[in-house]
Amino acid sequence: MAVNYEDQATLFNFVVKQGNGVKGLIDSGMSRVPQPFVQPLSERIATPHARTCEAAQPIDLSQLDGPRHKEVAKQITEAAETLGFFQVELLELLKTSAHKFFAQPPEKKAIYLKEVSPSKLVKYGTSFVPEKEKAIEWKDYVSMLYTNDHEVLQHWPPQCREVALDFLKSSMAMVKRVVEVLMEDVGVRLEEERMNRLMGTKMVNMNYYPTCPSPELTLGVGRHSDMGMLTVLLQDGIGGLYVKLDNGDWTEIPPLDGALVINVGDTLQILSNGKYKSAEHRVRTTNIGSRVSVPIFTAPNPSEKIGPLPEVVRHDGVARYKELLFQDYMNNFFGQPHDGKKSLDFARAD
Numbered sequence: 552m553a554v555n556y557e558d559q560a561t562l563f564n565f566v567v568k569q570g571n572g573v574k575g576l577i578d579s580g581m582s583r584v585p586q587p588f589v590q591p592l593s594e595r596i597a598t599p600h601a602r603t604c605e606a607a608q609p610i611d612l613s614q615l616d617g618p619r620h621k622e623v624a625k626q627i628t629e630a631a632e633t634l635g636f637f638q639v640e641l642l643e644l645l646k647t648s649a650h651k652f653f654a655q656p657p658e659k660k661a662i663y664l665k666e667v668s669p670s671k672l673v674k675y676g677t678s679f680v681p682e683k684e685k686a687i688e689w690k691d692y693v694s695m696l697y698t699n700d701h702e703v704l705q706h707w708p709p710q711c712r713e714v715a716l717d718f719l720k721s722s723m724a725m726v727k728r729v730v731e732v733l734m735e736d737v738g739v740r741l742e743e744e745r746m747n748r749l750m751g752t753k754m755v756n757m758n759y760y761p762t763c764p765s766p767e768l769t770l771g772v773g774r775h776s777d778m779g780m781l782t783v784l785l786q787d788g789i790g791g792l793y794v795k796l797d798n799g800d801w802t803e804i805p806p807l808d809g810a811l812v813i814n815v816g817d818t819l820q821i822l823s824n825g826k827y828k829s830a831e832h833r834v835r836t837t838n839i840g841s842r843v844s845v846p847i848f849t850a851p852n853p854s855e856k857i858g859p860l861p862e863v864v865r866h867d868g869v870a871r872y873k874e875l876l877f878q879d880y881m882n883n884f885f886g887q888p889h890d891g892k893k894s895l896d897f898a899r900a901d
């Protein structure tokens with residue numbers, strides 16, 4: 552199908568509305584980046600080869616409950632306090648099933664477009680809020696919400712459901728343990744039920760970043776933080792994930808075989824009254840190949856009230872965020888294009 556790259560409405564329709572995605576655009580033979588994907592100068596990534604930093608060194612979580620507990624716990628809390636990003640060792644899987652999903656013809660994927668998806672659990676699309684963005688992100692994705700095993704195995708796309716569910720299940724114990732350790736360090740012991748409610752929303756995404764003819768003009772994902780507690784992310788060997796440091800520099804989280812990235816989300820920043828920083832991150836595109844990544848997002852139940860934990864407020868003498876319904880936080884988060892950590896303003900105490 553010939554796409555008219557010059558007509559923005561036709562292009563938007565083809566990519567976003569009809570579900571051909573950025574992949575469909577590339578597959579149609581496009582060889583230069585169409586205007587709607589061109590990022591404003593201020594957002595472009597000028598230095599693709601940033602140095603890596605100490606906090607990006609992997610932490611061996613298998614040692615957490617052994618004799619090295621103290622040391623490993625310290626590594627975790629330090630990483631979360633400084634960068635909000637750290638790497639842990641775990642199996643490297645899933646990438647082939649992500650490629651399998653996106654390799655399908657557009658009409659097979661488009662059945663999951665949010666307007667028509669047969670299941671509320673599954674959503675396929677391009678970019679984050681393409682209707683409102685200055686430039687469309689160079690990314691197709693499918694997102695899969697967890698309810699229970701039975702529903703998941705019925706509704707998630709057959710190309711990836713088993714492996715994605717496995718990934719989710721094998722990660723949850725680790726995620727809970729990391730949250731426990733972080734909480735202990737601010738003097739909080741969460742009841743099991745509260746912990747479950749704070750991580751009651753679980754979602755596995757598969758992101759696909761097609762190879763891009765002019766990576767310097769585009770972004771895979773713009774600057775943002777994740778809204779939930781912790782995100783566990785599997786990335787492939789292509790690289791391109793950057794996190795912002797306190798001094799404003801960006802550093803790449805390099806792909807490591809067998810390692811996962813864990814990053815702190817806004818909810819954990821709010822609960823800890825700002826001690827743990829949600830990681831501001833973004834993704835660059837490349838022309839060396841198509842990249843896949845598979846994040847697991849954990850977040851509170853929509854009906855859960857979140858705010859700085861009383862123990863921490865008592866210690867700090869001030870509540871830096873107000874209490875709010877997580878559903879409201881989520882609505883605000885998904886209603887705005889990516890804009891760094893602006894999402895947190897919604898929760899800031901006046």
Ligand SMILES: O=C(O)CCC(=O)C(=O)O
Pocket residue numbers: 756758772777784786791792832834843844846
């Ligand atoms: O692809 C990546 O490395 C990161 C993706 C991401 O930040 C997200 O999906 O929220």
Ligand SMILES: [Fe+2]
Pocket residue numbers: 775776777832
């Ligand atoms: Fe993210």
